[in-house]
Amino acid sequence: MKDILIDLRQISKVYDTDKVPVHALRNVDLQINHNEYVSIMGPSGSGKSTLMNIIGCLDTPSEGSYLLEGAEVHTMDDNTLARIRNKKIGFVFQTFNLLPRASALHNVELPLIYSGLSSQERKKRAEEALDRVKLSHRKDHNPNELSGGQRQRVAIARALVNDPSLLLADEPTGNLDSETGADIMKLFDELHNNGNTILMVTHEEHIAAHAKRTIHILDGQIAQDKGVE
Amino acid sequence: MLAWLIKLKENIMIAVKALKQHKMRSVLTTLGIIIGVLTVVSVASIISGLNKGFKDKLSFLGSNTLYIQKYPWMTHGEWYKYRNRPDLTMNNYEYLRDHTNSEQVVIAPSVSSHREVKFDGNSLTDVPINGVTKESEIVSNMVIDEGRFFTNLEIDRRKNRVVIGYAIKEKLFENKDPIGIRIRIDGNSFYVIGVMEKKGKFLGNNFDINAYIPVGSFFKNFGYHRSISIEAKVMDAANLKPVKEKLRYLMRFARGLKPGVEDNFSINQQETIQQQYDSLTSGLYTAAIGIGTLALLVGGIGIMNIMLVSVTERQKEIGIRKSIGATNRIISFQFLVESIIICSLGGMIALLLSYFVAIGIQAVTPFPASIPLWSIFMGLGFSWFVGIFFGLYPAHQAAKLDPIESLHYE
Known part of the structure; x- marks a missing residue:
């Protein structure tokens, strides 16, 4: 199980704001293996979001190379990146980011639509994913009829539905009360035990503690990397 | 896909x-x-x-028919130029008829006047009464629904006989059989010998309110001094142009027009309206x-x-x-x-x-x-x-x- 999933080498990201270029990341080297459970911590403005966007293929680095399962992400165009996001990455956001006027089931089906699956196959797999987050009984409800915890479960089901190589969570408990947050973290732990690779951005110590490895980012650089297997 | x-x-x-x-x-x-x-x-x-x-x-005008008339159909606002032209007469008609080949072109005079038609207490005002000859049947595509069209004798003898339009039969006779019945046109009595096939209406004109009498009878009853028009049906559409030229030549000759003098008549055709x-x-x-x-x-x-x-x-x-x-x-x-x-x-x-x-x-x-x-x-x-x-x-x-x-x- 030592095969490398994410391989970042000398990654830098520079934003050209009005006059001064902002160095969000400076020469970051990072390797993450399959089935790792990693948390990224850091104060706001440290560059952890930028790192996550690059790993999630939402953004491309200004310099350096990024291999995801051996594929050279740093050379890809927008459409190829979209396909990578669709097949290999599952996002879980702090604000859930569900489509408000679509049922839980439809929200979970969405990535499969972009993969071009037939509606029967979509329905089957979306129901399975909702089952994994124990929400099949709420599948026909719209997000506004669900509690915060339930919404995050729908989002997790959506992230899982395409069997991605990587689950990327950005402050997944940030909008939840502590009890619900604990439930969601339990779900992440289970997913990790089932073989999923999880990368989680958080600023809460007790959330980060669920991960087996914690990376601290400061001023666009990795300040500390604890628990590397 | x-x-x-x-x-x-x-x-x-x-x-x-x-x-x-x-x-x-x-x-x-x-x-x-x-x-x-x-x-x-x-x-x-x-x-x-x-x-x-x-x-x-428009097909009632007949695409192969030439209309020799005093006025052109499309005047472009210069109508006054045509007022002093001489009227077309029966002599012109006879001249054209006698100098053309009836297998190539059939020629008929056309003259009409609006008159009152009466029968048995019913009356219709402003009915177009048309003077016709034997040739009109061919030239104007007249189809008889009941009875018959005029014989040559009736035309030559200027008989008071009438062929009526379908709507006249409906209105005047209330759909009773009109054949052989005597009606009054402007006070003169006429025998009905035929009824025309129904033609229909267009833009407010009802083509079925029309009556047809021998052209000689028309002049006898309603007066000789009027301008007629002459209709010439060209039997083969391909001949339309040469026939038109020939009729023009004949008309100019009959009227003694010298070369270079403008025509003092018009030869109209459906194409102009089209x-x-x-x-x-x-x-x-x-x-x-x-x-x-x-x-x-x-x-x-x-x-x-x-x-x-x-x-x-x-x-x-x-x-x-x-x-x-x-x-x-x-x-x-x-x-x-x-x-x-x-x-x-x-x-x-x-x-x-x-x-x-x-x-x-x-x-x-x-x-x-x-x-x-x-x-x-x-x-x-x-x-x-x-x-x-x-x-x-x-x-x-x-x-x-x-x-x-x-x-x-x-």
Whole structure:
């Protein structure tokens, strides 16, 4: 199980704001293996979001190379990146980011639509994913009829539905009360035990503690990397 | 291919959902499209209705028939020039008849006057009474429904016999058999010997209110001093031009016109009316297409505007979709489909309205109206075109949105 999933080498990201270029990341080297459970911590403005966007293929680095399962992400165009996001990455956001006027089931089906699956196959797999987050009984409800915890479960089901190589969570408990947050973290732990690779951005110590490895980012650089297997 | 159909279906569903959410906005947006398509389709339906009626009814003039008359049909405002021309006479008619080959061209005089027709207490005023000869039957395509047409003897002896139009039979005789009955035309008594086949109405003219009497009887009863016209039916359409030239030569010769002197008569033909009609309708079409295009342009800009609003409103949704794998092309396709659907909706509303317009026109005006199939396709085609053309820019804007920024858009 030592095969490398994410391989970042000398990654830098520079934003050209009005006059001064902002160095969000400076020469970051990072390797993450399959089935790792990693948390990224850091104060706001440290560059952890930028790192996550690059790993999630939402953004491309200004310099350096990024291999995801051996594929050279740093050379890809927008459409190829979209396909990578669709097949290999599952996002879980702090604000859930569900489509408000679509049922839980439809929200979970969405990535499969972009993969071009037939509606029967979509329905089957979306129901399975909702089952994994124990929400099949709420599948026909719209997000506004669900509690915060339930919404995050729908989002997790959506992230899982395409069997991605990587689950990327950005402050997944940030909008939840502590009890619900604990439930969601339990779900992440289970997913990790089932073989999923999880990368989680958080600023809460007790959330980060669920991960087996914690990376601290400061001023666009990795300040500390604890628990590397 | 299948994957694209799946995505298309999803995009249509998204668009329909978005439209349902903003019903009022969607309908108002389509107003320009509705007006544009409605204008074009309505005018097309009126003109196609007119065409149908016109082509039918113009055939009573006969496309192979030349009309030798004092006045030209199309005068371009110089009618006074023609006032001093000599009247056409029966002598002119006889001269032309005697100097042409009846296998090539059949010639008949035509003269008419509006008179009162009476029978048994019923009366019809202002009935066109036409003086005819044996040849008129061929020249004017007269078809007898009941009874018979005049014999040569009746024509030569200037008998008071009459062939009546179908509507006269209906109105004067209340559909009783009129053959052999005596009626009064302007006080003179005539025997009915035949009834014409029904011809129908067009633009308020009823061709079935007409009566026909021998031309000699016409002059005897209503006076000799009047201008006639001479109708010449060319048996083979290919000969129309040479025959026309020959008749012109004969007329000039009969009137002793020297070379270089202008004709003091006119030889008219259906083509003249057809040309005038065609230029009128093509003018109408041009105007309709002009108005329609303008409305579609305004409508299209409205669509573009509302689509840009929609892109902004749904920026977050775009971010979400992109983050889970929607490509730029899929996103732009989504907005393009939405704009096409809005426009098709407008197009369909317009077609529905134009159907009612056509019914309305038929009900309140003498114009027949019918919606030609091509105008339906054209209307829908136009609205699709507008949807695509004015949807492209907003769709492109949506596609090039940055996924990270869009995700954080509130």
